Amino acid sequence: MSTPPRVTIKDVAARAGVSxxxxxxxxxxxxxxxxxxxxxxxxxARELGWTPNLTARSxxxxxxxxxxxxICRPARLLGLEPFYMEFVSGVESVLTERxxxxxxxxxxxxxxxxxxxxxxxxGRQVSGSILVDFRADDPRAASAQRxxxxxxxxxxPSLTGGLTSVWTDDATAxxxxxxxxxxxxxxxxxxxxxxxxxxxxxxxxxxxxEAARRLGLAGVRQVTTDxxxxxxxxxxxxxxxxxxxxxxxxxxxxxxIMAVAGLSVAAEMGVRVPADVSLLAWxxxxxxxxxxxxxxxxxxxxxxxxxxxxxxxxxxxxxxxSSHPVATPVLVPRGSTAPAT
Numbered sequence: 496m497s498t499p500p501r502v503t504i505k506d507v508a509a510r511a512g513v514s515x516x517x518x519x520x521x522x523x524x525x526x527x528x529x530x531x532x533x534x535x536x537x538x539x540a541r542e543l544g545w546t547p548n549l550t551a552r553s554x555x556x557x558x559x560x561x562x563x564x565x566i567c568r569p570a571r572l573l574g575l576e577p578f579y580m581e582f583v584s585g586v587e588s589v590l591t592e593r594x595x596x597x598x599x600x601x602x603x604x605x606x607x608x609x610x611x612x613x614x615x616x617x618g619r620q621v622s623g624s625i626l627v628d629f630r631a632d633d634p635r636a637a638s639a640q641r642x643x644x645x646x647x648x649x650x651x652p653s654l655t656g657g658l659t660s661v662w663t664d665d666a667t668a669x670x671x672x673x674x675x676x677x678x679x680x681x682x683x684x685x686x687x688x689x690x691x692x693x694x695x696x697x698x699x700x701x702x703x704x705e706a707a708r709r710l711g712l713a714g715v716r717q718v719t720t721d722x723x724x725x726x727x728x729x730x731x732x733x734x735x736x737x738x739x740x741x742x743x744x745x746x747x748x749x750x751x752i753m754a755v756a757g758l759s760v761a762a763e764m765g766v767r768v769p770a771d772v773s774l775l776a777w778x779x780x781x782x783x784x785x786x787x788x789x790x791x792x793x794x795x796x797x798x799x800x801x802x803x804x805x806x807x808x809x810x811x812x813x814x815x816x817s818s819h820p821v822a823t824p825v826l827v828p829r830g831s832t833a834p835a836t
Contacts, residue, residue, distance in 0.1 A: 501617040502545040510539035545618065562590060562808060563615050563624035565600045565608045572723055573601065577751060577780035578797055585801025586625065593809070605630075609638055616644045623647075623808050629654040629694045647808040652818055654694035659811050660818040661804045665695050666702035668793050668824040669747070672775055673706035673715075675826055676745040680835035681773060683714040685743035687730045687753055691719040699749065716743065720753065727753025731760040735772065744835045745773040751780045754790050758831065769833035779827055788830030795824035 508515045513536060520527050521536040528536075564586070566573060573579055583597070590597055598621055602608040612635070615621045623645035626635050636656025639646045648655035651662045676684050686703050689696045700717055707715040716734070720726035727748060734743055748754035754776030761768050768774055768788060776783050779794030800821050810816030 501619070502543045503619075504545075506543055507536065507540050507545050510543060511536045561596050561598050561621045562586070562805065563598045563600070563612065563621040564627070565602050565611050565624070567602050567604060567608060567628060570601050572721075575724070575752060576722065577782060578778045581780070581797035582801040582804075585798040585803075586805045587801075588798070589802050589805035589809075605634065609634060612638065612644065613642065616642050623812050625649060625804055625808060626655075626658070630692050631694060631697065633694070645808065645811045647804050647811055647816070649804055650694055651698060653698075659807065659816050661800075661807050662820050663795060663800070664820055664823040665698050668795075669699045669702045669777075670706040671826055672747050672777075672793055673703055673712075674710065675828075676747070676773065676775065676832070677710045677712060679745070679773065679832065681743075681745040682712055682835070683741070683743045684712060684745045684747065685715070685734050686717045686747045687727055687734075687749060687757065688717055688719045689722045689749040696749065703747075714741075714743075720749075722750055722753065724752045724756035728756040728760050731757035732764070735761065735764050735766050743772065745775065745832070747775045747777070749777050751776045751778050751782045751790070751792065754792075754831075755782050755786055758786055758790065768831050770836065773832040773835075775832055777824070783829070786831075791829045791832040792827050793824040794827045795822060 504515050504518050508518045511518070513532060517528060517532065518536050521533045564583070566579065568576070568579070583599070587597055598615070600611055602611060612624055615624065626639070626646050627649045629648060629650035631654065633654060633656065636648070636658050639658060646658055648658040648660040649662065650660060651665070652660050673684060684707070686699075688700060691697070696719065703715060703717060718730045718734070720730055730753070731746065734746060746757060748757060754774055757774055758768060761772060761774070766772055774790060776790045776792040778797065779792035783790035783792045803821055807816050
């Protein structure tokens, strides 16, 4: 099905039987129109579903005023997860330099996000959007291309359907983590991964399996979660409850919240970190440096990542951007990892 064309100020003017200038006067609360004409213009805009947000400026220039970002995460979890807070702060740092704003929306599923992005673009509420958390066969790529909406996809190009993309090399980073743990003598390694439907989860899962195969590690176990501390704790409790010969001696987590929860579970169960089990987090944050012992982590500049994504979106809007990776996360050893005993 083709997407309906964007409603413009010209359409509103035609529906109300006035000029585009009259529509601009009405929505900018300028004098020169009768109350009846003003009401007729507002009624026409409502009937067409047109919103005036920043329209006059958009019509007269290529200025970017508002950038959209929809995230499919529960508000409770988003407020606890350092990654997105750092990422958004990076985006905002660039928008602030350019006197722009971020329009942030939490959605329940992809269908809702597709509808939101469509409404934002056709209603001229945003000049472009940042798309995150890509999945296999993600429909947002085709939708953005159909709408002609400038977007930057945060994800590996294998997931983003030809959109301009910015990504981290998760496969290389997670392979480094497995090699590090193996070099410490760990043979029974587990990974507490994120949501199975997310593309970057699948990339990391495949990379762990490949690294284990290359290193001859037969006992690698991987479980998926929803990224929450509660799910991370449950997964850790299950892993550490295995018989001694099956219990992992090292666990790699897909985010810092789950790693911190795993550290608490180990203390609850009387399992010593790192003497009995080594723990390694993804997304190094202040949380990892406040625990005891401090958490080893795969660290990358999330704030800088968000800033680069925002800069790339401005490039897309100007017709000058291309897909590229940012720096690969690097291992930062701390007190939670040690040689296997």
